[in-house]
Amino acid sequence: MSAPAARPAAVVLLSGGMDSAVVLAHLRHEGFDCHALSFDYGQRHRVELERAAEVAKALGAASHRVATIDLRIFGASALTADIAVPKGRDVEHAHDIPVTYVPARNTIFLAHALAMAESLGARDLGIGVNAIDYSGYPDCRPGFVEAFERLANLATRAGVEAAERGERWIRVHTPLLQLTKAGIIRRGRELGVDLSRTVSCYDPAPTGDPCGSCDACQLRERGFREAG
Amino acid sequence: MSAPAARPAAVVLLSGGMDSAVVLAHLRHEGFDCHALSFDYGQRHRVELERAAEVAKALGAASHRVATIDLRIFGASALTADIAVPKGRDVEHAHDIPVTYVPARNTIFLAHALAMAESLGARDLGIGVNAIDYSGYPDCRPGFVEAFERLANLATRAGVEAAERGERWIRVHTPLLQLTKAGIIRRGRELGVDLSRTVSCYDPAPTGDPCGSCDACQLRERGFREAG
Numbered sequence: 001m002s003a004p005a006a007r008p009a010a011v012v013l014l015s016g017g018m019d020s021a022v023v024l025a026h027l028r029h030e031g032f033d034c035h036a037l038s039f040d041y042g043q044r045h046r047v048e049l050e051r052a053a054e055v056a057k058a059l060g061a062a063s064h065r066v067a068t069i070d071l072r073i074f075g076a077s078a079l080t081a082d083i084a085v086p087k088g089r090d091v092e093h094a095h096d097i098p099v100t101y102v103p104a105r106n107t108i109f110l111a112h113a114l115a116m117a118e119s120l121g122a123r124d125l126g127i128g129v130n131a132i133d134y135s136g137y138p139d140c141r142p143g144f145v146e147a148f149e150r151l152a153n154l155a156t157r158a159g160v161e162a163a164e165r166g167e168r169w170i171r172v173h174t175p176l177l178q179l180t181k182a183g184i185i186r187r188g189r190e191l192g193v194d195l196s197r198t199v200s201c202y203d204p205a206p207t208g209d210p211c212g213s214c215d216a217c218q219l220r221e222r223g224f225r226e227a228g
Numbered sequence: 229m230s231a232p233a234a235r236p237a238a239v240v241l242l243s244g245g246m247d248s249a250v251v252l253a254h255l256r257h258e259g260f261d262c263h264a265l266s267f268d269y270g271q272r273h274r275v276e277l278e279r280a281a282e283v284a285k286a287l288g289a290a291s292h293r294v295a296t297i298d299l300r301i302f303g304a305s306a307l308t309a310d311i312a313v314p315k316g317r318d319v320e321h322a323h324d325i326p327v328t329y330v331p332a333r334n335t336i337f338l339a340h341a342l343a344m345a346e347s348l349g350a351r352d353l354g355i356g357v358n359a360i361d362y363s364g365y366p367d368c369r370p371g372f373v374e375a376f377e378r379l380a381n382l383a384t385r386a387g388v389e390a391a392e393r394g395e396r397w398i399r400v401h402t403p404l405l406q407l408t409k410a411g412i413i414r415r416g417r418e419l420g421v422d423l424s425r426t427v428s429c430y431d432p433a434p435t436g437d438p439c440g441s442c443d444a445c446q447l448r449e450r451g452f453r454e455a456g
């Protein structure tokens with residue numbers, strides 16, 4: 001028997017929520033060895049990190065790291081400071097960016113993932129951004145992801161060397177970008193993800209029980225209703 | 229007497245080296261209140277952080293923060309791991325990216341600066357990258373800085389809101405980009421920067437004394453010689 005071909009490595013941002021779990025399962029299914037990366041940035045809902053570790057294990061991640069980020073960089077946000085998480089917002093019709101926005105969070109997360117990818121020799125990043133059923137954060141939009149990919153290929157030794165060979169180095173995978181929440185749930189089920197262990201709530205109880213009325217709970221609830 | 233007009237805030241990346249000190253002095257001179265940001269990323273030459281604090285104070289920074297970054301993200305580099313810093317390299321003719329390259333470092337640094345700028349209400353970032361007398365790092369080139377600026381304006385609430393008003397939000401200042409090392413030294417002298425307290429060496433003694441033969445020492449030595 002010949003040795004199995006090596007699977008390429010990918011770095012996947014894993015939050016403990018439903019979306020990033022589905023991204024991890026998707027990239028595993030696509031044939032990647034997935035190295036999961038989570039962040040401790042002083043978020044109120046620390047149950048996230050416990051669930052991220054469970055999800056990484058359950059979905060066969062090759063490794064899982066938790067990087068700590070200095071909270072003072074971010075200043076005030078309802079996810080990091082003592083500001084109330086809005087409840088019962090009309091998420092279907094709201095067009096503003098809510099107070100749960102954390103300045104430049106996905107830029108910092110992807111920058112870390114990029115450094116980790118280059119040091120591991122990975123050329124693929126996965127992130128669970130979604131431009132359909134989302135809270136309106138600017139760093140979840142397709143234009144943001146494209147701009148990051150362009151930056152990543154200019155910012156790194158591996159990117160420069162690939163460009164010299166006429167290749168693009170890094171690719172940012174966003175398999176959920178154009179899915180509804182119900183579509184994400186269906187995709188997770190197809191891939192065998194135990195969605196019950198994921199946590200989406202912006203303001204869960206210490207036990208992990210969701211509040212039921214923040215934007216994330218509303219979007220999740222509607223998704224499960226629509227997915228049946 | 230009327231109150232003086234408020235000075236706009238800027239976030240300046242400050243390493244303890246000569247270049248970033250000149251950037252801080254330049255932006256102060258241009259009328260900004262400068263908030264300095266340094267990083268503890270497990271660098272070998274920790275004297276950098278002491279000198280950064282001295283420089284911030286001497287040049288009148290409005291604040292100085294040191295953010296810690298998880299070293300494991302970066303993997304191996306001669307600036308963070310137990311790999312020898314190259315000495316006596318022919319920096320004038322070398323075209324490769326040396327082992328002192330740290331994966332995606334400036335992307336991570338700028339991402340943090342961006343988060344801090346948005347939380348402070350600043351629209352200006354300063355970074356001491358230089359594309360003339362430099363070690364060949366990809367994330368010091370003009371294309372990298374332009375790509376980051378583009379990303380930053382897409383990634384943030386402040387960027388989105390500015391775009392709705394037809395404005396560009398963030399500006400990344402790179403006043404040293406097209407200067408030689410001698411030119412940087414001359415500019416520093418004009419601005420009254422005490423360059424003797426800055427440290428450029430990649431491998432200094434614990435006292436801060438430079439090794440004299442790494443890329444950074446060679447470039448600095450040549451710069452002082454040319455600047456007279």
